[in-house]
Amino acid sequence: MSVNSLYPSAELSSIGLSWRASGQATLRGPLLRLAQSCDRAFVRLSGLWKAEEEHHPASMPAQALQRADYLRSFPHQAAFAARLGPEDANLRAFLDGPVLDPDGSVRLTGLSPVSEVLTPAACYHVYDDRQGQELAGPQYVTTRNTCFRHEREYVPLRRLSSFRMREVVCLGRAEDTAAFLRSAVTAVDAFCERVGVGLEWRAATDPFFRPRDNPRYLLQRVDPVKSEATYGGDLAIASVNRHHDHFGESFGLTLDGAPAHSACLAFGIERWLFALVDRHGTDPAAWPDVERAAAEVLAALAGGPA
Amino acid sequence: MSVNSLYPSAELSSIGLSWRASGQATLRGPLLRLAQSCDRAFVRLSGLWKAEEEHHPASMPAQALQRADYLRSFPHQAAFAARLGPEDANLRAFLDGPVLDPDGSVRLTGLSPVSEVLTPAACYHVYDDRQGQELAGPQYVTTRNTCFRHEREYVPLRRLSSFRMREVVCLGRAEDTAAFLRSAVTAVDAFCERVGVGLEWRAATDPFFRPRDNPRYLLQRVDPVKSEATYGGDLAIASVNRHHDHFGESFGLTLDGAPAHSACLAFGIERWLFALVDRHGTDPAAWPDVERAAAEVLAALAGGPA
Numbered sequence: 001m002s003v004n005s006l007y008p009s010a011e012l013s014s015i016g017l018s019w020r021a022s023g024q025a026t027l028r029g030p031l032l033r034l035a036q037s038c039d040r041a042f043v044r045l046s047g048l049w050k051a052e053e054e055h056h057p058a059s060m061p062a063q064a065l066q067r068a069d070y071l072r073s074f075p076h077q078a079a080f081a082a083r084l085g086p087e088d089a090n091l092r093a094f095l096d097g098p099v100l101d102p103d104g105s106v107r108l109t110g111l112s113p114v115s116e117v118l119t120p121a122a123c124y125h126v127y128d129d130r131q132g133q134e135l136a137g138p139q140y141v142t143t144r145n146t147c148f149r150h151e152r153e154y155v156p157l158r159r160l161s162s163f164r165m166r167e168v169v170c171l172g173r174a175e176d177t178a179a180f181l182r183s184a185v186t187a188v189d190a191f192c193e194r195v196g197v198g199l200e201w202r203a204a205t206d207p208f209f210r211p212r213d214n215p216r217y218l219l220q221r222v223d224p225v226k227s228e229a230t231y232g233g234d235l236a237i238a239s240v241n242r243h244h245d246h247f248g249e250s251f252g253l254t255l256d257g258a259p260a261h262s263a264c265l266a267f268g269i270e271r272w273l274f275a276l277v278d279r280h281g282t283d284p285a286a287w288p289d290v291e292r293a294a295a296e297v298l299a300a301l302a303g304g305p306a
Numbered sequence: 307m308s309v310n311s312l313y314p315s316a317e318l319s320s321i322g323l324s325w326r327a328s329g330q331a332t333l334r335g336p337l338l339r340l341a342q343s344c345d346r347a348f349v350r351l352s353g354l355w356k357a358e359e360e361h362h363p364a365s366m367p368a369q370a371l372q373r374a375d376y377l378r379s380f381p382h383q384a385a386f387a388a389r390l391g392p393e394d395a396n397l398r399a400f401l402d403g404p405v406l407d408p409d410g411s412v413r414l415t416g417l418s419p420v421s422e423v424l425t426p427a428a429c430y431h432v433y434d435d436r437q438g439q440e441l442a443g444p445q446y447v448t449t450r451n452t453c454f455r456h457e458r459e460y461v462p463l464r465r466l467s468s469f470r471m472r473e474v475v476c477l478g479r480a481e482d483t484a485a486f487l488r489s490a491v492t493a494v495d496a497f498c499e500r501v502g503v504g505l506e507w508r509a510a511t512d513p514f515f516r517p518r519d520n521p522r523y524l525l526q527r528v529d530p531v532k533s534e535a536t537y538g539g540d541l542a543i544a545s546v547n548r549h550h551d552h553f554g555e556s557f558g559l560t561l562d563g564a565p566a567h568s569a570c571l572a573f574g575i576e577r578w579l580f581a582l583v584d585r586h587g588t589d590p591a592a593w594p595d596v597e598r599a600a601a602e603v604l605a606a607l608a609g610g611p612a
Contacts, residue, residue: 018435022422024363026435032361055338057330057468058364058452063410071405071412075390075397080412081424082388083456084381091381091515099377104369105419106377106386112456113411116328116467118387118424129324129332146364146452150389150418161422162363209397 011282012156023154023161030284031273035164038272039144041294042166045187048301049140049180051168056125058146059116064128067250070120073216076209079118079148079161085110118148122167123264127251130171135255138172140180144269157274158235164269169262173255174244177263181240184265187297188229188238194293197231197275204228204239216246231275238267317588318462329460329467336590337579341470344578345450347600348472351493354607355446355486357474362431364452365422370434373556376426379522382515385424385454385467391416424454428473429570433557436477441561444478446486450575463580464541470575475568479561480550483569487546490571493603494535494544500599503537503581510534510545522552537581544573 012019016029027035043053059081062071071078084094087110094109101107119125122145144166151159170180185201192199203224211217220226225243228236241264248259255261280286318325322335333341349359365387368377377384390400393416400415407413425431428451450472457465476486491507498505509530517523526532531549534542547570554565561567586592 020363020367022367024365026360026362026431028358028360032359035361052334053338054332054334055341056332057326057466058454059330059468061326061328061410062406062412066406072401075400076392078389080388080414081454082386082417082420083384086382086456086458094381095378095515100368100372101419103419103421104367105421106368106423108386108420111388113407113409114388114414115409115411117412125332148364148387150392152392160363162365209401 012277015277015282015284017156019156021154023151023159025157025160025163025270027273031277034276034284034287034290035269035273037290038267038269038276039164039166041191041290042168042267043142044291044294044298045191046140046142046168047298048183048187049168049170051140051142054126054129054141054143056119056122056129056143056145059118060125060128062115062117064131065117065120065124067131068124068127068247069216069250070117070124073206073208073214074120077120077149077151077207079120079150080114081116081118082108082114083112084108085112119145120149121147121266122165123169123266126167126169126171127247127253127262130251130253132252133254135171135253135260137255138170138176141169141171143167143169157270160270166267166269168265170264171248171253171255171260171262174261177242177261181242181263181265183301184240185227187301188240188265190297190300191293192229194296195276195288195290197237197279199229199231199237200233201227202230204236231271232278235271235275236268237271237275238265240265318583321583321588321590323462325462327460329457329465331463331466331469331576333579337583340579340582340590340593340596341575343596344573344575344582345470345472347497347596348474348573349448350597350600350604351497352446352448352474353604354489354493355474355476357446357448360432360435360447360449362425362428362435362449362451365424366431366434368421368423370437371423371426371430373434373437374430374553375522375556376423376430379512379514379520380426383426383455383457383513385426385456386420387422387424388414388420389418390414391418425451426455427453428471428572429475432475432477433553433559433568436557436559438558439560441477441559441566443561444476444482447475447477449473449475463576466576472573472575474571476570477554477559477561477566477568480567483548483567487548487569487571489607490546491533493607494546494571496603496606497599498535500602501582501594501596503543503585505535505537505543506539508534508536510542537577538584541577541581542574543577543581544571546571
């Protein structure tokens with residue numbers, strides 16, 4: 001079946017998707033079980049590096065995120081947690097109003113100072129949580145988070161305003177991150193072959209605001225640091241990212257007295273659902289056993305570069 | 307050990323808690339594994355009602371939530387997803403400013419209309435997702451979500467600004483919800499006995515804003531609809547809630563041509579971590595096998611009221 005056969009998403013709803021035009025997905029039944037299996041499969045793959053799992057909140061202080069200059073690079077994508085000012089008069093003023101405007105937007109009164117950003121990518125928490133630490137050696141971490149991004153348009157299972165991302169992060173020396181990324185690409189290729197999802201690796205850049213004004217974008221152009229595993233020609237279902245010592249510098253993470261290097265492997269869980277269903281159809285009986293595939297990859301590569 | 311022995315949270319950090327004063331917890335190691343086991347245990351318990359699992363986004367349209375009059379009842383607790391207006395001039399103005407104020411709050415420029423509320427409780431999505439449906443019979447659903455609440459103060463594992471809630475929801479006739487709540491209390495009691503966590507059930511009310519002005523609060527006072535399983539005298543680790551046909555009316559859910567009734571059983575996952583560690587100590591070897599306990603409860607009660 002082709003990508004287009006999934007639009008409108010009637011076929012997807014028959015296997016458990018409820019979709020909102022505002023970019024949110026509810027999953028149940030076959031699609032939910034597939035999403036859970038995919039995440040367990042990715043956690044298994046992280047065993048290649050004996051990654052330790054951690055769970056982070058769904059928001060982080062803007063001040064922490066700003067250490068990596070996130071808000072200057074991606075102001076158009078950031079989502080903030082905003083709350084009404086707690087003063088009784090302010091809340092009464094809110095209640096005295098219509099609360100909602102006819103278009104469904106909230107008729108806000110005064111907001112409390114906004115200091116939290118909704119998690120834009122799972123791995124930021126990993127660096128922030130280790131802020132100022134001196135690492136004894138390379139560290140491998142896996143974490144999943146609900147991520148929020150403001151986009152111009154949303155597409156079922158392809159582009160969501162809130163979605164789940166599973167990442168594997170390597171913190172270490174330049175050579176540790178290089179070896180990690182090599183083995184990550186090998187693992188993703190082996191996994192995709194086993195689950196019958198063809199993909200193509202493409203050099204990519206992060207979606208900076210006004211990229212040409214951003215030195216980090218220009219750097220990424222001359223020295224590609226992001227490579228996306230794309231399905232169907234245009235859907236990035238995984239990516240590998242080399243951060244050099246950008247996060248080590250930003251969060252004061254050191255190793256051998258120098259800023260630590262970092263790299264990550266990221267999986268967009270809903271996008272994997274899209275790719276697997278697009279490739280194998282809407283009959284769950286025809287879906288591959290993604291967890292077994294991950295276990296096989298682990299067995300095949302565990303002696304490898306990791 | 308006593309509740310107080312967990313403060314300051316040095317003992318908790320030794321088993322995997324990183325805590326932020328702004329009310330967020332990072333979990334790793336023993337505490338993360340315990341959280342995962344607790345959630346699997348609660349899902350097992352939901353097997354008592356053969357509940358179907360579903361996964362919902364971490365936010366919902368304010369318009370949907372307002373069907374249940376949430377914003378008028380809990381304006382002080384609501385958290386909204388806010389984004390900068392996408393106009394180039396607005397984003398440039400943001401970037402021309404300091405981005406952050408010295409206190410760490412974001413120097414916002416114009417916001418896009420705010421129409422999403424961050425999930426305040428897992429079960430709202432269940433009603434909204436079925437909006438306007440005529441049920442063929444009782445339905446039992448379990449779902450977990452990241453919930454956001456604005457509080458005056460935050461306490462490690464006891465009161466968080468974002469936390470995870472696992473719920474089991476019953477939609478049906480008044481007698482279905484009554485039977486569900488009876489069996490829910492029996493199941494929680496049996497589970498707590500097996501995991502060695504003593505609790506006390508207490509009638510409670512929802513934390514309405516200016517409760518005495520709110521007819522729903524007054525109703526809850528004369529006809530208690532919420533009962534909390536409290537640990538250590540003051541920590542609600544679970545609750546059972548009878549909504550009568552409030553959500554059925556609000557979301558147009560009908561059964562036998564009348565508004566459906568609903569009820570829910572809710573578990574606050576981080577609070578269970580607190581109770582289990584407070585009760586059994588910080589040595590994971592001394593922790594109960596919560597998943598086995600749930601399986602035993604299921605075996606013991608499966609023939610029962612559910």
